[in-house]
Amino acid sequence: MKVKPSSNAFQLYNTYYDLLYQDKDYLKEGQYVYSLIREFSPGARSIVELGSGTGNYSAVFSDLGFKVTGIEKSQPMIDVANAKGIRDFHSLQGDIAEFNVEENFDIATSLFHVISYLTENQQVLSCFRQVSKHLNAGGLFIFDVWYTPAVYSQVPETRYKAVENEEVHITRIARPKINFDANTVDLEYRLILQHKSNNAYEAMEEFHCMRHFSTPEIKMFAELAGLTLLRSEEFLTAKQPGSNTWGVCYILQKNA
Numbered sequence: 001m002k003v004k005p006s007s008n009a010f011q012l013y014n015t016y017y018d019l020l021y022q023d024k025d026y027l028k029e030g031q032y033v034y035s036l037i038r039e040f041s042p043g044a045r046s047i048v049e050l051g052s053g054t055g056n057y058s059a060v061f062s063d064l065g066f067k068v069t070g071i072e073k074s075q076p077m078i079d080v081a082n083a084k085g086i087r088d089f090h091s092l093q094g095d096i097a098e099f100n101v102e103e104n105f106d107i108a109t110s111l112f113h114v115i116s117y118l119t120e121n122q123q124v125l126s127c128f129r130q131v132s133k134h135l136n137a138g139g140l141f142i143f144d145v146w147y148t149p150a151v152y153s154q155v156p157e158t159r160y161k162a163v164e165n166e167e168v169h170i171t172r173i174a175r176p177k178i179n180f181d182a183n184t185v186d187l188e189y190r191l192i193l194q195h196k197s198n199n200a201y202e203a204m205e206e207f208h209c210m211r212h213f214s215t216p217e218i219k220m221f222a223e224l225a226g227l228t229l230l231r232s233e234e235f236l237t238a239k240q241p242g243s244n245t246w247g248v249c250y251i252l253q254k255n256a
């Protein structure tokens, strides 16, 4: 098998993002987040979505009647989102640790572990402060992150995933390495693409460094940013977080 290394790996990964996550139930997850919004802030109408990616949650929130503003670092992801023609949605290119827009919002969300991409304390604090600054009084910040007790009790292992559409077959291998002193995990992704039209193979690699959080850390960042922790629970099931809970959802509220 002859494999051609990709020269623009990051763009390629973005191109196939929706295919790689075709099994993710964005509708169910978006409705779960909506149930939290209804519980804590029933009159909310606007959302700033941090790390909006290809707009899959944005589309659900838009269908639920929200005006959605995305903040997203990757222009190729924004291009994919824009091509979906989502009503009442626009995405701005920017870093969620430094974003600044001339608008306030009822709700801030950051879903599918986007906050875990902020590996340095300063980035997390700066992001929380910008969220607080952009929220209306009583506004909510809802996000899910990797949870420290689960990372250390379950220990991440090498994972394989295969997906395909009519054009391409993709095999993805994800190899993790824990950095005990940094509360992070390096994820090395290796993707092998088989293009069906000419049977050519292509390989690409991508590295993601993911931070995991404990509840006292989230509380500390929240308090420093003028936010209060209302609740933490397992994302989607609403169970109490434990050593098996990889993704924990935090609901913070802007102080009055």
Ligand SMILES: C[S@@+](CC[C@H](N)C(=O)[O-])C[C@H]1O[C@@H](n2cnc3c(N)ncnc32)[C@H](O)[C@@H]1O
Pocket (backbone or CB within 6 Å): 050, 051, 052, 053, 054, 055, 056, 057, 071, 072, 073, 074, 077, 094, 095, 096, 097, 110, 111, 112, 113, 114, 117, 118
């Ligand atoms: C796992 S994807 C999730 C995308 C989207 N929330 C979803 O669930 O489909 C992570 C996204 O966060 C974006 N991202 C990571 N760090 C970021 C940062 N510092 N500022 C803005 N976007 C960031 C990435 O470009 C990517 O689109």
